[in-house]
Amino acid sequence: GLPAIVMQVLASFMIGGMNLIVGGLDENGVAALGIYFRLQSFVFMPVFGLNQGYMPIVGYNYGHGRPDRMKQAIKYGIMTSAVFTTAGLILFQTSAGLLVSMFNPDAELLLVGSDAIRTISMAFPIIGPAIVIATTFQALGKGMPSLILSFSRQIILLLPMAWLFSSYGNIHLVWYAFPISEAISFFAAVFWIRKTLAYVYLAMDKNSI
Structure with missing residues (x-):
């Protein structure tokens, strides 16, 4: 839908x-x-492949008033995504130089690229769950929260922070804008989804009476 298109932009x-x-x-x-x-x-x-199966499961059980299955799907969706992205973190931290050399063996690029990959990937373990949380909003028919979170993470937080860090003239600092913005948006997403799900589960329980 529109939120997905805007996210690509x-x-x-x-x-x-x-x-x-x-x-x-x-x-x-x-x-x-x-x-x-x-x-x-x-x-x-x-993770995106996981979301293709995750979203209809959550949406179906939401529509049919099955909070127990919703909770289970959300729990395993978040855990599975964290496993995928943590594996990516381990790979990037241990093999950054090798990965960069596959594209270009230039010594300076190897140095800068390895530093970028190791620093940016520090946030991988929380990015997977953050993606699943955004998908959860969409499964509940609430695309706007995921759009707002994505806009905050990629534009409002990341770019100004990267620009501020660049003023110190050290590219290494700029890479830290990625994990910092991801961490802030992740905690905001967790807070938002917890409040949303509490309301959703309460409404589903009332409807089941």
Whole structure:
């Protein structure tokens, strides 16, 4: 639907903005960022595949008034996504240099790219659950919260933070804008979904009486 389309536009805008910020510090940073985004798509591919089966299960049980099955689906969805992305974290932390060298063996790019991959991937274990939480909102017919969270994470938090860190002239600091913005948006998402689900479960219990 519309939120999904807008999220794709936001992602493109975010990448363009980050390229401008990073490019002002180190041209290898732009290449490193491009390599990172290509690699991270493989990490999150299983999570997006999981979502394809997760969303209809949650939506079906929500529509049929089965909070018990909803809770189970949400629990296992979040846990499974965390396993996938934590595996990605381990891979990126232990093999960053090897992964970058698959694209370009240049010594300077290896240094910048490895640093970028290790730093940005620090947030992987919470990104998987955050994606599932956003999908949960969509399964409940509430696409706007996931849109707001995505906008906050990719635009409101990430770009200004990256720009601020870039003012110190150290590209290493810029990479930290990713995990910091992810952490802030994750805790906001957890707070929001807990309140939403509490209301949803209460309404479902009343309807079952």
